Amino acid sequence: MPDAREHAELLADLIGADATPDLLTALVDTIVPADEWPSAAASGGLGFLHRILTADRREWLPRIRDAVAAVVAATRELGVGDFVSAGEPERLRVLDSLAEDPDYPWFATLVQHGYYADPGNGGNLEAVSWRMLGWSPDPPAGWPASVRTDEGVSTPEVLDRSAVIRRDQLRDRYDAIVVGSGAGGGVAACALAESGRTVLVVERGELPSADHLATDHLRNARTGVGFDDRTAPPAADNPRTLEVAGTVIPLVPTDGRWGANAMTVGGGTRVFGAQAWRFAPEDFAMASTYGIPDGSALADWPVTYADMEPWYDRAEWELGVSGSADGDTSGAWRARDYPMPPVPSTRPAEVLAHGAKGLGISTLAVPLLINSQPYNGRNACAGCGQCVGFACRVEAKNGAHNTVLARALATGRASLLTGTRVERLVTDAKGRVTAVALVGARNGAIWRHEVAAGEFVVSAGAIESARLLLNSTSTQEPDGLGNNTDQVGRHLQGHLYAGATGFFPDPVNDGLGPGPAIATNDYRHHNPGIVGGGMLANEFVPTPVSTHGNLRGAGVLPLHGREAKRLMRHYLPRAQRLAGPIQEVTTAGARVRLDPDVKDRLGIPVARLSGSLHPEDLRAHEFLTSRAAEWLDASGATVAQGMGRRRTVHGGPSSGQHQAGTARMGTDPASSVTDPWGRVWGHDNVRVVDGSLHVTNGGVNPVLTIFANAMRVMDHMVR
Incomplete structure (x- = not known):
């Protein structure tokens, strides 16, 4: 393996122009200098940069070249002389002058990312920064014996890989075809297979091992x-577009406006944070509760909380949810308590509980689709520091892949085809859906194939489900399946997050995962002057990389230098975030359409997003952010600026891992895409079972509602 000097020479040759080995070494070591702990260069930082420029991010080379050139130019303009031979104060003066440069701050952040990321990325050799911070991905009590090996940790396989088929193993016809394998698709596959049907599940993503999804801090x-996220499509081949004020902007998956959700077997549930909240009764009756604000399309669900309660109960017990109803003020009554007690409480929860008591706030343990004790043959949570965004090393997170989808495949009647897209639903001369048109790529060549079925379930996520329906045109429906009243793709929602970061005078973080251990439902509804509201909970155990981003966003961490390194050590054990999603007010203009000009690498028209947040969303965001700040202050923290502001100003609709609403249920085809049982109007053999059905998306994480509603819809379908 090359040493630091050799990496400096390789990197200098690659960058060219103003770059020299000595300059690059001096530059990264000014960004992350040596103190009692090694510098960026000594920790592999130059090798990290060389590695990414010769592997997955070659396109960053011109920008890095420009950043280096900016440093050289600033050195000259400030009369410093030579950056390499200058002292640390003079070097910092040069770099400070570049705070508004278009390239240098990005480059400095990239160097910091390498230093604070996992050792596998090469910039944190021997986990030097983690040891400096006292941070570890491992559980405080160590890994359980069931996953320990001589090489480290090995995740148990739950899903039967023998049911994963190749293209040449496809049958000509199945009883049912399910598009997508996330929460809704997993439930659908399970219900159909256990009813005796033959089922094909088509998944756009792949089935990587949990170990592959449990380590990389830069690609989760x-x-x-x-x-590129390891659960998202490659940025280069999967564009979308965003229309803002008449201008069409190209987007890639690494852009937050793209609206990413995980595309892998299990969907977002493979790497989710697993917060398992029920919607409140008012969440199903927002228009009746608040009226319809000007400019919104707020409406009631065609089902009530009373209709949903048995399905919430079934989802909690079949999948496995840990929690307690004590302290729940949401009004979401239940027939029985959770099947498992909450995960162990934490030191941050104790501190925040004290502050809540002083304010008179009711609190409860965060309900989680995570085992607090062994459940249904799966391990209990080990309490590690890598939960949200990562696959679980002990399979204690209860997602689709290790529950309902695993059950479906275990019947022997369900097959899983990965790495494949459903381009369109195929109709016969009468307009009835009879098949799916599949498309994929193998060894650089694109292939297409049609497979017939009697029943079809669409569960690809709100953006991709709408895209599929819109691309499924016919003589009877020239604008897309179920779209004769121009409803498909409308009412796109995600979740605008509110919250605040607080810094305590003494360390409070104990590193015990998953992290969320205390929440309040006091602000879900009936807040004066606010439509809806939301839940607030403490955040997941942060990684050093995410902490760096949070601290920079909070405005308390310099971009570079010895002080930035010191403050990382100071703040990481003392920082806590309180955050939660707000109940968004739906608008018909927040929508998904097909871009008429742009196609992806497989030749399918891409999704064009348009619309914006409603003014009531911004009001609710400010309200909930203020409540989070008050709670932190009452708990003894100094409060930094609120979070989520960037989401309010980017000029597009809300979307992302909580996307919903583009095929909403209703009783009138003029204002909905499906009937109350998820059947696309005019197509009794096509159902939607993902978050697209949601009329509104609640002020909490929606995954339990997706699971429960899918169980309700599929029970009706198989009966």
Whole structure:
């Protein structure tokens, strides 16, 4: 393996122009200098940069070249002389002058990312920064014996890989075809297979091992630092577009406006944070509760909380949810308590509980689709520091892949085809759906194939489900399946997050995962002057990379230098975030359409997003952010600025891992896409079972509602 000097020479040759080995070494070591702990260069930082420029991010080379050139130019303009031979104060003066440069701050952040990421990325050799911070991905009590090996940790396989088929193993016809394998698709596959039907599940993503999804801090679903997520499609081949004020902007999956959700077997549930909240009764009757604000399309669900309660109960017990109803003020009554007690409480929860008591706030343990004790043959949570955005190393997170989908495949009647897209639903001369048109790529060649079925379930996520329906045109429906009243793709929602970060005078973080251990439902509804509201909970155990981003966003961490390194050590054990999603007010203009000009690498028209947040969403965001700040202050923290502001100003609709609403249920085809049982109007053999059905998306994480509603819809279908 090359040493630091050799990496500096390789990197200098690659960058060219102003770059020299000595300059690059001096530059990264000014960004992350040596103190009692090694510098960026000594920790592999130059090798990290060389590695990404010769592997997955070659396109970053011009920008890095421009950043280096900016440093050289600033050195000259400030009369410093030579950056390499200058002292640390002079070097910092040069770099400080570049705070508004278009390239240098990005480059400095990239160097920091390498330093604080996992050792596998090469910039944190021997986990030097983690040891400096006292942070570890491992559980405080160590890994259970069931997953320990001589090489480290090995995740048990739950899903039967023998049911994963190749294209040449496809049958000509199945009883039912399910598009997507996330929460809704997993439930659908399970219900159909256990009813005796033959089922084909088509998944756009692949089935990587949990170990592959449990390590990389720069390529997981929640870091968002510019690298391709391991559960998202490659940025280069999967564009979308965003229409803002008449201008069409190209988007790639690494852009937060793209609206990413995990595309892998199990969907978002493979790497989710697993918060398992029920919607409140008012969440199903927003228009009746608040009226319809000007400019909105707020409506009631065609089902009530009373209709949904048995399905919530079934989802909690079949999948496995840990929690307690004590302290729940949401009004979401239940027939029985959770099947498992809450995961162990934490030191941050104790501190925040004290502050809540002083304010008179009711609190409860966060309900989680995570085993607090062994459940249904799966391990209990080990309490590690890598949960949200990562696959679970002990399979204690209860997602579709290790529950309902695993059950479906275990019947022997369900097959799983990965790495494949459903391009369109195929109709006969009468307009009835009879088959799916599949498309994929193998060894650089694109293939297409049609497979017939009697029944079809669409569960690809709100954006992709709408895209599929819109692309499924026919003589009877020239604008897309179920779209004769122009409803498909409308009412796109995600979740605008509110919250605040607080810094305690003494360390409070104990590193015990998953992290969320205390929440309040006091602000879900009936807040004066606010439509809806939301839940607030403490955040997941942060990784060092995510902490760096949070601290920079909070405005308390310098971009570079010895002080930035010191403050990382100071703040990481003392920082806590309180956050939660707000109940968004739906608008018909927030929507998904097909872009008339742009296609993906498989030749399918891409999704064009348009619309914006409603003014009531911004009001609710400010309200909930203020409540989070008050709670932190009452708990003894100094409060930094609120979070989520960037989501309110980017000029597009809300979307992302909680996307919903584009095929909403209703009783009138003029204002909905499906009937109350998820059947697409005019197509009794086509159902939608993902978050697209949601009329509104609640002020909490919606995954339990997706699971429960899918069980309700599929029970009706198989009966």
